[in-house]
Amino acid sequence: xxxxxxxxxxxxxxxxxxxxxxxxxxxxxxxxxxxxxxxxxxxxxxxxxxxxxxxxxxxxxxxxxxxxxxxxxxxxxxxxxxxxxxxxxxxxxxxxxxxxxxxxxxxxxxxxxxxxxxxxxxxxxxxxxxxxxxxxxxxxxxxxxxxxxxxxxxxxxxxxxxxxxxxxxxxxxxxxxxxxxxxxxxxxxxxxxxxxxxxxxxxxxxxxxxxxxxxxxxxxxxxxxxxxxxxxx
Amino acid sequence: xxxxxxxxxxxxxxxxxxxxxxxxxxxxxxxxxxxxxxxxxxxxxxxxxxxxxxxxxxxxxxxxxxxxxxxxxxxxxxxxxxxxxxxxxxxxxxxxxxxxxxxxxxxxxxxxxxxxxxxxxxxxxxxxxxxxxxxxxxxxxxxxxxxxxxxxxxxxxxxxxxxxxxxxxxxxxxxxxxxxxxxxxxxxxxxxxxxxxxxxxxxxxxxxxxxxxxxxxxxxxxxxxxxxxxxxxxxxxxxxxxxxxxxxxxxxxxxxxxxxxxxxxxxxxxxxxxxxxxxxxxxxxxxxxxxxxxxxxxxxxxxxxxxxxxxxxxxxxxxxxxxxxxxxxxxxxxxxxxxxxxxxxxxxxxxxxxxxxxxxxxxxxxxxxxxxxxxxxxxxxxxxxxxxxxxxxxxxxxxxxxxxxxxxxxxxxxxxx
Numbered sequence: 001x002x003x004x005x006x007x008x009x010x011x012x013x014x015x016x017x018x019x020x021x022x023x024x025x026x027x028x029x030x031x032x033x034x035x036x037x038x039x040x041x042x043x044x045x046x047x048x049x050x051x052x053x054x055x056x057x058x059x060x061x062x063x064x065x066x067x068x069x070x071x072x073x074x075x076x077x078x079x080x081x082x083x084x085x086x087x088x089x090x091x092x093x094x095x096x097x098x099x100x101x102x103x104x105x106x107x108x109x110x111x112x113x114x115x116x117x118x119x120x121x122x123x124x125x126x127x128x129x130x131x132x133x134x135x136x137x138x139x140x141x142x143x144x145x146x147x148x149x150x151x152x153x154x155x156x157x158x159x160x161x162x163x164x165x166x167x168x169x170x171x172x173x174x175x176x177x178x179x180x181x182x183x184x185x186x187x188x189x190x191x192x193x194x195x196x197x198x199x200x201x202x203x204x205x206x207x208x209x210x211x212x213x214x215x216x217x218x219x220x221x222x223x224x225x226x227x228x229x230x231x232x233x
Numbered sequence: 234x235x236x237x238x239x240x241x242x243x244x245x246x247x248x249x250x251x252x253x254x255x256x257x258x259x260x261x262x263x264x265x266x267x268x269x270x271x272x273x274x275x276x277x278x279x280x281x282x283x284x285x286x287x288x289x290x291x292x293x294x295x296x297x298x299x300x301x302x303x304x305x306x307x308x309x310x311x312x313x314x315x316x317x318x319x320x321x322x323x324x325x326x327x328x329x330x331x332x333x334x335x336x337x338x339x340x341x342x343x344x345x346x347x348x349x350x351x352x353x354x355x356x357x358x359x360x361x362x363x364x365x366x367x368x369x370x371x372x373x374x375x376x377x378x379x380x381x382x383x384x385x386x387x388x389x390x391x392x393x394x395x396x397x398x399x400x401x402x403x404x405x406x407x408x409x410x411x412x413x414x415x416x417x418x419x420x421x422x423x424x425x426x427x428x429x430x431x432x433x434x435x436x437x438x439x440x441x442x443x444x445x446x447x448x449x450x451x452x453x454x455x456x457x458x459x460x461x462x463x464x465x466x467x468x469x470x471x472x473x474x475x476x477x478x479x480x481x482x483x484x485x486x487x488x489x490x491x492x493x494x495x496x497x498x499x500x501x502x503x504x505x506x507x508x509x510x511x512x513x514x515x516x517x518x519x520x521x522x523x524x525x526x527x528x529x530x531x532x533x534x535x536x537x538x539x540x541x542x543x544x545x546x547x548x549x550x551x552x553x554x555x556x557x558x559x560x561x562x563x564x565x566x567x568x569x570x571x572x573x574x575x576x577x578x579x580x581x582x583x584x585x586x587x588x589x590x591x592x593x594x595x596x597x598x599x600x601x602x603x604x605x606x607x608x609x610x611x612x613x614x615x616x617x618x619x620x621x622x623x624x625x626x627x628x629x630x631x632x633x634x635x636x637x638x639x640x641x642x643x644x645x646x647x648x649x650x
Contacts, residue, residue: 082557
């Protein structure tokens with residue numbers, strides 16, 4: 001599903017150049033649940049941004065579902081993001097003047113899905129994350145865990161190829177974190193490919209595979225025995 | 234572009250900070266309000282001035298005799314003279330393209346010169362031809378005007394101003410058929426007239442008496458002398474171009490030195506009218522320029538606020554782009570917000586302006602006519618072009634903010650909290 005080869009990325013900080021990614025190679029198959037682990041500064045957010053087409057690599061190849069991602073203009077990138085990717089952020093990033101259902105329906109709106117169908121789908125995904133009754137609440141009326149559930153529903157609404165989650169439990173207490181991870185595992189069980197960036201050991205071990213990043217290179221790429229989050233809930 | 238969600242969002246954004254939106258809108262409202270008011274005031278002034286010309290054939294010159302200032306053809310300077318009736322035909326023959334030539338004699342008593350029963354007054358008496366009705370701003374409101382039969386038969390009939398009727402007659406007294414003694418000669422009243430423009434000197438103008446030219450000449454011993462002429466050119470021809478020909482024709486026939494500038498007095502109404510026209514054209518431009526400048530400061534306010542709104546929504550824009558909204562769609566959103574804001578506030582400004590003009594008109598109707606000011610208004614064309622200006626300026630106002638909205642890379646936008 002995701003294939004990257006010899007990915008390099010450096011940032012210019014004044015006169016200095018900071019080499020963040022120093023030649024990454026890996027691939028993720030369909031239906032995988034992969035954690036990218038590393039301390040801060042290891043380049044994991046940069047990698048996620050490149051995978052999410054929010055940022056561009058300096059060199060190297062990136063293929064997503066067989067489509068080479070290269071030299072995209074903003075319009076094309078927006079199209080690909082909409083079609084291929086679902087984002088889940090640490091800070092939820094819901095639009096605060098839109099209610100839960102409207103937030104979930106947003107990616108569908110950009111796909112020009114008719115209004116009625118959009119609403120039906122939004123409700124369907126909200127139901128899947130257990131928030132159907134909260135559909136018409138504004139984000140400010142929801143708890144952190146609920147907000148992240150809405151964000152997950154939104155990420156899934158466009159039925160993307162890959163879900164990209166950036167520290168999705170970072171702003172949540174551990175109990176809520178496990179609930180969210182339980183949801184992520186359920187979604188993965190349905191066959192969705194999910195990539196989780198985290199620095200938390202226990203969250204990483206709830207995935208099926210952990211890629212350890214350190215100083216811009218892959219230190220270790222291991223398959224792990226998945227810990228079911230439902231055991232903690 | 235015109236779907237429900239887009240509009241819902243525009244409304245959400247604009248109503249989120251209502252006070253700020255209203256303050257911003259006020260700049261535009263004020264600008265368009267000033268523009269409309271200036272144009273309406275200019276129009277009111279124009280209407281007021283032009284009313285003096287209303288009903289008058291503006292393509293007209295007036296000509297009268299003065300004293301010669303140069304000796305010529307064996308005649309001394311300082312000579313009093315009169316036009317002759319034959320000059321009328323002479324002018325017709327020499328100068329083509331003239332529609333009406335009305336010769337006139339006039340008399341004015343320094344003491345009371347008009348008597349009716351026990352009443353009397355001092356009024357100007359005009360010996361005129363019926364055509365003068367087309368050149369003057371008067372209309373007959375009761376009875377009839379003189380006609381060519383009166384001229385031919387030298388009937389001693391008179392058309393008096395409504396002011397004279399008020400002076401000399403009782404309110405319910407029949408005017409028609411009454412005999413006025415005018416400078417010792419009896420004339421029968423056949424009609425009364427009123428001025429078409431009711432402001433300014435109306436009171437004075439309705440205190441004159443029109444009698445047939447021939448009857449006047451015979452009654453007051455003017456022979457074939459003519460003191461004054463009103464000459465109107467054909468439609469589509471300018472009297473201003475004919476003034477010189479007309480004046481030199483009478484100079485020749487009256488044996489006046491061709492270079493004598495002061496012997497023949499004349500007034501070119503058309504030239505005067507054109508001067509007024511161009512004055513108002515200039516005033517209109519000043520109103521448009523001043524109004525537009527005020528409007529621009531309002532538009533800049535909108536642009537400013539849109540920039541702030543975009544800044545505030547940087548994170549949101551980042552989210553939307555991460556979710557796959559195209560840059561063009563974001564740009565369109567900002568532009569439409571800006572246009573909506575300017576257009577809505579512009580409409581409010583136009584409505585307030587229209588109501589103000591309506592109020593002024595109602596006030597003018599109540600207090601009666603004001604000198605040189607009448608019926609201020611703006612045309613629909615002006616309003617429509619103001620709307621067009623608003624749309625364009627809304628676009629311009631949104632342009633910079635819209636560009637800055639998509640200039641931020643989504644990743645940076647997402648990092649902004």
